[in-house]
Structure formats: C-alpha cells, structure tokens
Amino acid sequence: MREASFVERNKEKWRSIENNLLHIVEVDPDILASNYIELTNDLAYAQTFYPESKTKDYLNELSIRAHQLIYKDQKSSSNKLAHFFTYEIFESIWKIRKPLLYSLLIFVLANIIGIISAHYEDSFLKFIMGSSYVDMTVQNIKEGNPAGVYQQGSNWGGALAITINNVRVAFFAFIYGIFFSLGTGFILMSNGIMVGTFHYMFYKYGVLAEAMSAIWIHGAIELSVIVIAGGCGIAMGNSILFPKSYTRLESFKRAVKHAAKVLISTIPFFIIAGTLEGFVTRYYQVSIGMCLIIIFLSFLSIVYVYIVKPKQMALKYAWS
Numbered sequence: 001m002r003e004a005s006f007v008e009r010n011k012e013k014w015r016s017i018e019n020n021l022l023h024i025v026e027v028d029p030d031i032l033a034s035n036y037i038e039l040t041n042d043l044a045y046a047q048t049f050y051p052e053s054k055t056k057d058y059l060n061e062l063s064i065r066a067h068q069l070i071y072k073d074q075k076s077s078s079n080k081l082a083h084f085f086t087y088e089i090f091e092s093i094w095k096i097r098k099p100l101l102y103s104l105l106i107f108v109l110a111n112i113i114g115i116i117s118a119h120y121e122d123s124f125l126k127f128i129m130g131s132s133y134v135d136m137t138v139q140n141i142k143e144g145n146p147a148g149v150y151q152q153g154s155n156w157g158g159a160l161a162i163t164i165n166n167v168r169v170a171f172f173a174f175i176y177g178i179f180f181s182l183g184t185g186f187i188l189m190s191n192g193i194m195v196g197t198f199h200y201m202f203y204k205y206g207v208l209a210e211a212m213s214a215i216w217i218h219g220a221i222e223l224s225v226i227v228i229a230g231g232c233g234i235a236m237g238n239s240i241l242f243p244k245s246y247t248r249l250e251s252f253k254r255a256v257k258h259a260a261k262v263l264i265s266t267i268p269f270f271i272i273a274g275t276l277e278g279f280v281t282r283y284y285q286v287s288i289g290m291c292l293i294i295i296f297l298s299f300l301s302i303v304y305v306y307i308v309k310p311k312q313m314a315l316k317y318a319w320s
Helices: 003-022 029-049 054-077 080-095 097-120 124-129 131-142 155-178 182-204 208-241 248-279 288-317
Strands: none
Touching (some): 029 054, 155 208, 155 248
C-alpha cells in the first residue's frame, strides 16, 4: 500500500486517538487501551514499509504519549477515591448547578418569611422555636451570654450528636426530592423559616451581632450544606418532572447519579460543622477575631468547592 493511501485510510482514526489522549480523564479506559493497540499496529506497519517517513515518526510519538498517559492513568486508577473527589464531584456539581441555585433561593425566601412573620406576630417565635427554648434563650441574653445554649453538654457528645442530626436533615432534603421536589421544598422552607425566626429573636433583644458571631462559626457550613443537599433533592425531583429528551426513568437515573455524588461531598463539611459547634462555638466570647476568621474561611471553602472550582473545571473540560 502506498504511504498516501495508508495515511488517507487512517488519518481520521489517528485524529480521534489524539483527541482522546488530550482528554484522557473523560475517556473510558477500555477505549484508551484499544486506541493504544491500534497505534502500535499502525506503527509496526509504518516501520516495515515506510521506515524513513514522517508518518512513522508521527505514529511513534503518538504511541509514546499513549503509553505514558495510559500507564499513568492505570497507576492512578488504583486510587479511585482521589479521582472521585478531584473530578467526578465537581462535574456533578456543575451538572446540577441550577437546582442548587433554586435551593438557595427557596432557603433565602424562607428566611425572609420567618423574619417578617416573627416581626409582625409576637407568638410566632414560640410557635416555631418552642416556648421552653425561647424562654431559655431570653434568660441567657439577660445573663450576657446569648448563645449559651451551645455551651451545654460535652464537646465530643455535642459534636457527634450535631453531625448525625445535620446528616439526617440533609438526607431528608435529598430523598424527599422523589416527591416531585415538593418534599425537598418543604424541608428547605421549614428550616429556612426557623433560621429566619431564630435570627430575629436575637435582633429583637438587641444582641444579633454577638449571637451571629457564635451561630455562624458552625452555621456558615451547616446551613450552606443543607442548601446544597436541598439542591440535590430538587435535581432528582426535577428530573422526573422535566426529563427533556430522555425517558423519565433515564433522566431520573442520571440525576440520582450526579445528586448522590454531590451529597456525598457534603459529609466532610458536616463533620467539620459538627466539630466546630461542639468544640469551638462554645468559646465564641473569647475572641471576636477568631469568630470572624472561622466564618470567613468557612464561607470561602464553600464558595470555592461548590462555585469556583466547578466553573474552572467546566471551562477546562468544556462541560455543558
């Protein structure tokens, strides 16, 4: 076979292989292995019939790249957990970015409803928070310790109980999404109204700034991740309501796959939030500077992981 015919017959295949090597993270390992076999076969043919040609040099270079990248990929595939946390999670966050935004908007709206309701109806505070809790908090405020409730119990016991409760709330926000997103909406609304009412209580007694310096030590992560879990639930519910070009079952499967990955990514944050609430929040009066630094770093980490990093990777890998 003449070299020109050999090139013409295989050039599209080689371009495809070269493209796969440029986007190796997104390509199935079996396809990469098949590509490598194709390259070595073509290289052997070129070395036999066109030993001094540029075609042989090109195939040789491509084969070397393929070997190096595949070997590297095989080496890293032994640690699938690292790949999960460095690639798959960010892809899934990007895929459900709109439901995550909807969840945030619902939660903010619920906060506003809680604040307005507590402002115009005195009994609303005790209706939402419970009479005993409100009375205890008022007593703490009078004693100059508005966030004294966070100083109860032991460090380890409090951290563990809080983490378990937070994960439970997130799980319900996620799983209730199967009820066409309505269940998730209810969880977000109820928790959002409670948070808004809770903050208004401190505002009413003139200690909002001091209380927030305590609440948001753990709340910055805790509430943010509840919103993220709500976004996962909405993504799952919306996949049933709006399947686009897929069947409802296929749309649901795809949504569950992405939402579950994002939900798993929140577990470390819930552990951090529980640890902060159990070990750090109780010392909020020691240093306002410490409180502000922790709150800032908490929000920064959430914004980076769930907004900045997915956007950067979406641009890099051209995710839709």
